[in-house]
Amino acid sequence: MNTPAENTGNPAAHAPGMPVIAVIGDGQLARMMQTEAIELGCSIRVLAGAPDSSAAQVCADVLIGDYTDIGDLRRAVDGADAVTFDHEHVPNEHLDALIAEGVNVQPQPSALIFAQDKLVMRKRLGEIGAPVPRFAAIDSVEDAAVFFDEVDGAVCLKARRGGYDGNGVWFPDSREGLGTLVEKLLSEGVPLMAEEKLSFTRELSAMVARTPSGEVRPWPVVESVQSGGICVEAIAPAPGMSDEQRERAEKLSVSVAEALGVTGVLAVELFEVDGEIFVNELAMRPHNTGHWTQEGSVTSQFEQHLRAVLDFPLGSTETLAPVTVMANVLGADKEPEMSVTGRCVEVWRRFPEAKIHLYGKGYRPGRKLGHVNVVGSDVEQTRKTAAAAAHFLMHGEWDDNYLNKKEH
Amino acid sequence: MNTPAENTGNPAAHAPGMPVIAVIGDGQLARMMQTEAIELGCSIRVLAGAPDSSAAQVCADVLIGDYTDIGDLRRAVDGADAVTFDHEHVPNEHLDALIAEGVNVQPQPSALIFAQDKLVMRKRLGEIGAPVPRFAAIDSVEDAAVFFDEVDGAVCLKARRGGYDGNGVWFPDSREGLGTLVEKLLSEGVPLMAEEKLSFTRELSAMVARTPSGEVRPWPVVESVQSGGICVEAIAPAPGMSDEQRERAEKLSVSVAEALGVTGVLAVELFEVDGEIFVNELAMRPHNTGHWTQEGSVTSQFEQHLRAVLDFPLGSTETLAPVTVMANVLGADKEPEMSVTGRCVEVWRRFPEAKIHLYGKGYRPGRKLGHVNVVGSDVEQTRKTAAAAAHFLMHGEWDDNYLNKKEH
Structure with a gap:
């Protein structure tokens, strides 16, 4: 197998005069950052575990290495204008070492610790008066x-x-x-x-981006539908919230980002209990509940993350449609006999409005393989479309009697 | 300089089970196809003239070669599910040879000839009753x-x-x-x-995509503002047209695509003369007047082109906003002293809604360096924003007294 730029870097991948962002991690979040980097004219260098990983497939400057190895990290960040992550698992002592060497790491370990250690996070959120269980x-x-x-x-x-x-x-x-x-x-x-353990009505997610200079922009709060601990659907904006409730959740995400010194995108996962909200978890990177922004917001979470870590001004987070629904495509227990392209074709034939995003991964039970975004005006109709599309991509069959109707 | 995968291909770049599209040409159109290929989970192999060209910068499978060389073309298309173009300059005899060898070339030379030879195009359009000068x-x-x-x-x-x-x-x-x-x-x-030479009121562009199976979907007709023979602005949909006029232009684009057997995206450039339309030029690929679809349409022209050449069902071409304006960023006679990132920062600071797309190219007078898309509700305001943003990116100064106002 021919691996491009293995262990060396590829200067040809970087546009003259434009910043280079080193992304540590090779999953779908890094992949979708590359999508936005292309359009911004910036460029990404990925530190990947394998040349055929989700992000390495689509980037022209890929270093194969281990994110727990300080030597590999040093090679990946060499000459980059900023360093960021598609996961929270880089050892903080390595990040501290890089910062001491003058590397621009965003978000910084002083913020990342709150996404890495749930007890430290709970204590800090309690101190700043954020509602926590x-x-x-x-x-x-x-x-x-x-x-x-x-x-x-x-x-x-x-x-x-x-x-x-x-x-x-x-x-x-x-x-x-x-x-x-x-x-x-x-x-x-x-x-x-x-x-x-709260008896919550539902889960919400309040996402926000913050720059090192302190500019902060939240997106509308979304409802996050979970199944077995995994997000399966996000509805943006979250239905059935009063303006006051929305505003409270958005302000909470802003104050958490500010108090914790977060840079880049922050997801504040929330429990809703009788109209009140409590912080569940934090993630300091683009987040599954923010994938809807690719179609539903003027600025996607991936573009915003790159702009934020580069300390560029943030983009508008206005919505482009009354409702956007994201449905995850997860590997089922058994891979459908129908090919993945065959499944895409059937989905598109039925739903020309369905936006399919696939991560370049092989099928595996429970694996996040992609997602579907649908913009619309009616919440229930849009949910149905997104869910039906994702279901077909997972199982190779419809979750309703669509085919039967068609055949009769 | 380290060139990834030079002359060899990079199998790691291609997701299991998903199609590979060979794109002949390394400009911004190929670059923006890669953006959409990433999200679709498809992948692109680029036949590029140089490893640091606009598209080669952002792709993981790049072959360096000459599109007029049949050997280079054969290497580029080897194993690809479809072959398409970011320009019309590949010799048709080479394409005929590839087709004879079983390669899936889209669009085919039998259609491309009408975008390559203006006389052949005029004669054929006359035959099918399309309005031509x-x-x-x-x-x-x-x-x-x-x-x-x-x-x-x-x-x-x-x-x-x-x-x-x-x-x-x-x-x-x-x-x-x-x-x-x-x-x-x-x-x-x-x-x-x-x-x-028609005394036209303005120029319009009717864009459409068609699959080999015959599915056709037009986008709304746009106004194309030209300066010195170059498109500088596109307004979508074109203001001031009656429903009947819009429909006529869209139907014309559909009938041209069908009559000429076009596959992929087709741009029908039009002259408007006293409310009547006449065909000016044809382009059989994504087109400058279709860049607005990246932000303003459910399906962008780049995604649609990939879907069309793969004979997948086409996506919705509904608009996401009442108006979308695209303004080109062209190299001015003198490169501004302010860096390109500095210019982006100033534009974003003033216009958080401005979507900047840059092509990774060095500054050169008259060169297409990028474009700005702005979605909005008021045509004139949206045009002003897009034009001001593009002007600043070109010149490093505002075209109005914005800075003065701010300083006073």
């Missing part, structure tokens, strides 16, 4: 027992670090179950925290 | 004299092949001037035609 550090079975009683057994136990998409989160249903789990995890060296 | 083949000074009299001296002389952006077009102001010019050009071996 009750929480506690869990360093022993006793801590767990005390907290269990405090919240009347409504406990959500979390690994402080490394969880994603429902991993690293547990809902023990008894005091004893909690104790056994805590003992096991602590013995495995997993740092833990617990928080009150 | 009066025209004649000019094979001698006598032919020219006869035509001069026929149109009362309102003559536009054109090279049958190879003209673009005002090149290869002449407006002689006397019978003698015409004769001298025709004699000179014929002696240089330039095949000529002449047509009536």
Whole structure:
């Protein structure tokens, strides 16, 4: 296999006079940053784990390496105007070292820590008065027992670090179950925290971008529909919120971005409980609940992220349609017999308005393979279209009687 | 300089199960096809003249070669699901040879000839009843004299092949001037035609996409504002047209695409004369007057072109805003002292809604360096914003007293 620019960098990939952004990570978020970099005339150098990874497939300057290796990181950031990430897993000590060497890392480890350690995040958000569920550090079975009683057994136990998409989160249903789990995890060296399990009405996501100079622009708050801990759908803007509620959520995202010194895009995942909101998680990068911005907003989260980390002025976050719905395309248990192009064709034939985004990944159960965006004017109709399109891409069959209707 | 995949191809660039499109040509049209290919999950192999050309900068599978060399073409199209172009200059005999070898070339030479030879195009359009200016083949000074009299001296002389952006077009102001010019050009071996120089009110562009299977979708007709033979602005949809006029222009573009067997995107450039329309030129590829679709249409011309040449169903061409204006960024006589990033920053600071697209090219007078798209609701305001943004990107200064106002 011929790998372009392996371990060397490719100067021809970078337009004269325009900034180079080093992106650490090779997933779909880095891939979609490249889409926007092309149009901005900027360029990206990707530090990728493999030459056929989602982002490496589509970039002209790819370095194959390990993001936990300071040498590989140094090669990737050499000559870049800014360095950013498509995940939160680069060791902060490496980032501190790069910063000490004069590298422009955005967001900085001083902000990233709040997206990496859930206990540190909860404490800090509590300090700035952001609404958070009750929480506690869990360093022993006793801590767990005390907290269990405090919240009347409504406990959500979390690994402080490394969880994603429902991993690293547990809902023990008894005091004893909690104790056994805590003992096991602590013995495995997993740092833990617990928080009150809220009976939420739904999940929301408030996204915002902030520049190193301090400019901040939020997008409208969206509803995030989850299944098994994974976002399956985002509805923008979130239906059924009063102007006051919207404004409160947007202001919260702005104040979190400012208080934590976030640069680039920040996603503030929220629980809605009886019209009140509580912060669930933070992500300091483009986020699944922001994919709708590619079609539904003047400035997509990927363009905004690049502009923010370069300290350029931010773009308008106005919406382009009354509603935009994003539906994720996840690998099903069994790959459909119909080819992926065959599935795209069927979806487009039925829905010329469906915008299919695919990440260049092989099919695997549960894997995020792509998403579908649909802009529209009616929330339920737009949701139905996006969901039907995504379902067909996943399963190779419709979730309604469409084909039957057509055949009769 | 390290050139990725030079002369070899890069299999890692192509997602499993998804089509590969070979694009002959390395300009901004190929570059913007790559933007859409990334999101579709398809992939592009570019046959480029140089590794730092506009499209080669942003693609992971680049072959450096000469599009007039059949060997280079064969290497570029090897294994591709479809072959398309960002210009009309590939020799048709090479395309015929590739087709004979089983290569899927879209559009085909049988259609391309009408975009390559203005006389052949005029004759065919006349046959299908499309409105065209009066025209004649000019094979001698006598032919020219006869035509001069026929149109009362309102003559536009054109090279049958190879003209673009005002090149290869002449407006002689006397019978003698015409004769001298025709004699000179014929002696240089330039095949000529002449047509009536129309006193048009404005120029329009009717764009459409068609698949090999025959699906056709037009975009709304746009107004194309020209200066010195170069498109400087496009307003979508064209203001001040009745529904009947719009429909007529769209139907014309559809019928031209069908009659000529065009596949991919077709631009039908039109003259408007007292509410009537006449075909000026054809382009069988994405076109400058279609750049507005990146922000203003559900499906951009670049995505639609890829879908069309792959014979996939076409996407919705609905607009996303009441008006979208595209303004070209052309190199001025003198490059501004302010850096290109500095100019972007100033534009974005004033206009957060301005969408800047840059092509990765070095500054050169008259060169198409990029464009700005602005979506809005008021035509004049949106035009002003797009024009002001493009002007600043070209000149490094505002075309109004904005700075003065700010300073006072």
